[in-house]
Amino acid sequence: MAAARPQSDPTKLPRAIRQFFALLILLLLLAALWETLKWISGDPWRPDANPFGLDHNPPYRFKIASDLNLPHLWDIFAAFGKESRRNGPPLISVLFSASLFTFREAIMGFIFGGVLGFILALIFQRYALLDRGCMPYVVASQTIPILAIAPMVIIWLKAGWVSVAVIAAYLTFFPVTINTLRGLRSPEPTAVELMASYAATRRDIMWKLRLPAALPYIFTALKISATASVVGAIIGELPSGIRDGLGGAILNFNSYYITSPSRLWAAIIASALVGILFFGLVTLAERLVLRDRQAPDPV
Amino acid sequence: MEAVPVVSFDNVDKIFNRGGADETVALKSINLDIRPSEFISIIGPSGCGKSTLLRLVGDLIAPSAGTVTVNGKEAHQARLDHDYGMVFQQPVLFDWRTIQRNVELPLEVYGFDKAERQQRARELLQMVELGGFENHRPWQLSGGMQQRVSIARALATAPKLLLMDEPFGALDEMTRERMNMELHAIWRQTDTTVIFVTHSISEAVFLSNRVIVMSARPGRIMQIVDIDLPIPRGEHTRQDPALFEAERAVREWLRKAEAFSA
Amino acid sequence: MSHTRTYLPAVVLFVAAIVVWELFVQLFDIQQFLLPAPSVIGRAFADNFGRLVSIGWFTTKEALGGLLIGCTAGIGVALITARWTIASETMMPFAIAANSVPILAFAPIVNNWFGVDNPLSKMVIVAVIVFFPMMINTVRGLTLVDANALEMMRSFATSDFRIVWHLRIPNAMPYIFNAFKVVVPLSMIGAVVSEYFGGNRSALGIFITQEAAQFRFANAWAGIIIACIVGITLYAVVLVAERLIIPWHSSVRKQTT
Numbered sequence: 128m129a130a131a132r133p134q135s136d137p138t139k140l141p142r143a144i145r146q147f148f149a150l151l152i153l154l155l156l157l158a159a160l161w162e163t164l165k166w167i168s169g170d171p172w173r174p175d176a177n178p179f180g181l182d183h184n185p186p187y188r189f190k191i192a193s194d195l196n197l198p199h200l201w202d203i204f205a206a207f208g209k210e211s212r213r214n215g216p217p218l219i220s221v222l223f224s225a226s227l228f229t230f231r232e233a234i235m236g237f238i239f240g241g242v243l244g245f246i247l248a249l250i251f252q253r254y255a256l257l258d259r260g261c262m263p264y265v266v267a268s269q270t271i272p273i274l275a276i277a278p279m280v281i282i283w284l285k286a287g288w289v290s291v292a293v294i295a296a297y298l299t300f301f302p303v304t305i306n307t308l309r310g311l312r313s314p315e316p317t318a319v320e321l322m323a324s325y326a327a328t329r330r331d332i333m334w335k336l337r338l339p340a341a342l343p344y345i346f347t348a349l350k351i352s353a354t355a356s357v358v359g360a361i362i363g364e365l366p367s368g369i370r371d372g373l374g375g376a377i378l379n380f381n382s383y384y385i386t387s388p389s390r391l392w393a394a395i396i397a398s399a400l401v402g403i404l405f406f407g408l409v410t411l412a413e414r415l416v417l418r419d420r421q422a423p424d425p426v
Numbered sequence: 427m428e429a430v431p432v433v434s435f436d437n438v439d440k441i442f443n444r445g446g447a448d449e450t451v452a453l454k455s456i457n458l459d460i461r462p463s464e465f466i467s468i469i470g471p472s473g474c475g476k477s478t479l480l481r482l483v484g485d486l487i488a489p490s491a492g493t494v495t496v497n498g499k500e501a502h503q504a505r506l507d508h509d510y511g512m513v514f515q516q517p518v519l520f521d522w523r524t525i526q527r528n529v530e531l532p533l534e535v536y537g538f539d540k541a542e543r544q545q546r547a548r549e550l551l552q553m554v555e556l557g558g559f560e561n562h563r564p565w566q567l568s569g570g571m572q573q574r575v576s577i578a579r580a581l582a583t584a585p586k587l588l589l590m591d592e593p594f595g596a597l598d599e600m601t602r603e604r605m606n607m608e609l610h611a612i613w614r615q616t617d618t619t620v621i622f623v624t625h626s627i628s629e630a631v632f633l634s635n636r637v638i639v640m641s642a643r644p645g646r647i648m649q650i651v652d653i654d655l656p657i658p659r660g661e662h663t664r665q666d667p668a669l670f671e672a673e674r675a676v677r678e679w680l681r682k683a684e685a686f687s688a
Numbered sequence: 689m690s691h692t693r694t695y696l697p698a699v700v701l702f703v704a705a706i707v708v709w710e711l712f713v714q715l716f717d718i719q720q721f722l723l724p725a726p727s728v729i730g731r732a733f734a735d736n737f738g739r740l741v742s743i744g745w746f747t748t749k750e751a752l753g754g755l756l757i758g759c760t761a762g763i764g765v766a767l768i769t770a771r772w773t774i775a776s777e778t779m780m781p782f783a784i785a786a787n788s789v790p791i792l793a794f795a796p797i798v799n800n801w802f803g804v805d806n807p808l809s810k811m812v813i814v815a816v817i818v819f820f821p822m823m824i825n826t827v828r829g830l831t832l833v834d835a836n837a838l839e840m841m842r843s844f845a846t847s848d849f850r851i852v853w854h855l856r857i858p859n860a861m862p863y864i865f866n867a868f869k870v871v872v873p874l875s876m877i878g879a880v881v882s883e884y885f886g887g888n889r890s891a892l893g894i895f896i897t898q899e900a901a902q903f904r905f906a907n908a909w910a911g912i913i914i915a916c917i918v919g920i921t922l923y924a925v926v927l928v929a930e931r932l933i934i935p936w937h938s939s940v941r942k943q944t945t
Binding site for chain 3: 392
Binding site: 486505508510511512516520521523534535536563589 | 837839
């Protein structure tokens with residue numbers, strides 16, 4: 128009976144505030160852990176090289192915490208402002224345009240892959256024989272490390288953002304197909320019978336029942352795909368020799384790692400932000416489109 | 427000599443979300459004594475707090491005011507002492523256990539040894555007429571059979587008190603009548619006190635010594651109707667004019683309760 | 689009989705696809721570097737078989753090591769945080785967001801930490817890739833428990849530990865297996881791709897890039913086939929384990945009702 132539900136605890140903070148503080152605490156903890164590791168086992172802290180003017184000689188020396196392998200956080204942040212190469216533009220503007228470039232590849236791949244995945248799902252939903260014949264290959268296609276084929280895809284399609292977008296698309300379509308199909312088939316048989324009792328056409332059933340039912344499933348897939356397409360774009364750039372994106376930046380700064388490790392860290396942080404941003408955008412779209420639906424899953 | 431009550435409510439209130447915008451007074455000033463070996467049903471319009479009442483006895487929720495006493499001790503202590511067995515509207519069987527092991531679950535939790543557990547579970551499955559299904563899985567059984575398993579599980583520790591929350595609500599009428607007969611037989615065999623929440627008048631009357639009629643918003647006890655049908659009950663009871671008379675009385679009080687609630 | 693019905697269309701299509709591919713390459717005289725014919729790839733596979741097996745095994749060990757570390761950590765963290773629902777509920781959105789970080793971008797750094805040639809550097813990358821899906825799924829499985837079942841366990845007056853043991857963990861098993869199905873192919877891809885950033889010469893990722901760079905595409909394809917075979921085998925192992933360990937779950941059990 129509804130009345131017997133557990134009561135909500137009035138001492139609990141509103142969810143959004145709680146999560147904001149949690150994020151803050153999490154980031155601070157991570158930063159503290161990072162610098163503690165350096166305090167215990169990093170290279171000596173020189174007073175002129177840290178914002179607190181500390182002079183400290185760590186008792187241990189671990190390779191993992193050296194200034195080369197784990198730069199101080201402030202050094203990484205400072206690197207964003209410094210020039211990216213001698214007399215070049217500041218790193219932050221280089222990384223910003225690289226992020227835009229990679230983001231564009233990812234979005235193009237995301238759109239190609241999403242549309243392809245959606246169409247495949249519609250076809251499989253309609254024709255059971257095709258579903259039985261093709262589905263095992265759709266599944267098997269994902270065990271092929273597409274990222275491993277990337278070098279060859281690049282040769283087929285010529286190096287350029289199109290070939291990278293194709294790789295991103297390949298990673299995108301699979302979750303969309305699987306989840307859309309699951310969603311299209313999610314309505315209860317009785318719901319389909321109800322529509323049939325109205326003598327609804329196949330098209331009506333699709334538009335009024337199957338597609339609305341599939342929407343939450345599709346968004347779940349798009350969130351997975353958003354992440355996958357960013358990974359695909361970054362990795363796709365590696366063998367293609369494209370130097371304008373984040374993958375290129377990572378390769379480039381990796382080769383100068385010994386002289387300035389902070390730049391590689393900065394490029395990686397930019398990649399992480401692009402991934403989170405894309406994911407966040409899809410989540411936002413989901414909230415908007417599904418705002419009238421019951422929250423399906425609390426976690 | 428008046429026997430010590432098995433369950434006793436003393437001026438119990440239950441308020442959900444107290445102080446909040448959606449504060450709900452689920453139960454108000456409940457006073458009730460339940461006698462040993464009694465079969466007592468609780469019936470009332472939806473939202474009248476019958477399930478809440480049952481959960482207070484089981485200490486699954488705590489009263490906002492007043493005290494609930496079970497076997498002469500606080501309900502909380504009674505739960506810790508495993509004084510009762512409970513049957514829910516859903517059978518709540520674990521898919522990862524066989525039927526036999528589902529019945530054994532509470533015994534396992536209470537630390538009975540393996541041989542005793544198995545012996546007891548087999549006996550109980552015999553009693554609910556599911557001998558031979560020990561190694562089946564829950565999903566292989568029909569709804570009625572699943573609910574019989576959950577009754578066997580509730581009886582596993584031979585509790586003196588059985589709490590049942592609309593256990594047959596999801597079953598069809600024929601199955602429900604058969605289950606009523608079986609429950610009646612089990613009750614007579616085991617000498618257990620049963621508190622039975624239902625929304626079926628005929629079920630309540632057929633099974634009970636007393637039927638509690640509740641009103642909603644806030645939940646109160648409207649009337650307690652004594653059912654003086656001879657025991658044991660069976661097919662003959664369903665033809666008894668006294669049964670119709672009792673059903674009519676309960677229905678009348680329910681109607682009043684609904685008017686009162688509205 | 690139902691097996692033939694399920695698998696026949698797939699098998700027919702597979703054979704047809706190979707034949708069409710072969711004919712397509714032969715008839716239109718497609719150049720080697722664009723798309724080698726299946727027969728050529730097959731020959732390359734046979735010629736390099738010994739080498740392919742040894743480098744395949746090297747990379748498989750990296751994938752397995754990463755899986756072991758990542759899954760243990762993911763399940764462990766989930767078990768610990770699920771104990772405090774508020775903590776895990778608050779942390780979940782961040783775990784999900786962290787899962788959208790392209791972990792492979794960290795490969796160069798990790799290579800520097802543990803040494804490019806050290807398989808541990810690849811295992812760590814695989815472990816981090818595997819960690820988040822595993823943790824997120826396990827937390828879901830531990831927390832999305834039927835409220836009725838929880839109430840029943842409470843009616844038994846049982847300890848939190850027993851609720852975890854008898855109810856939450858069995859409930860999480862199907863979620864954990866779903867995570868395994870996602871994570872196992874990822875682990876192989878992760879191992880191969882993290883080798884792109886440099887690594888031991890006897891590794892699959894290095895082999896594929898080098899052969900492709902020198903236009904020996906049939907060899908590169910043979911390397912990819914090895915990666916596929918390993919991925920599919922690991923996936924099959926998960927399916928079999930699922931059948932053995934959770935035969936009661938609806939995704940596995942036969943239709944008997």
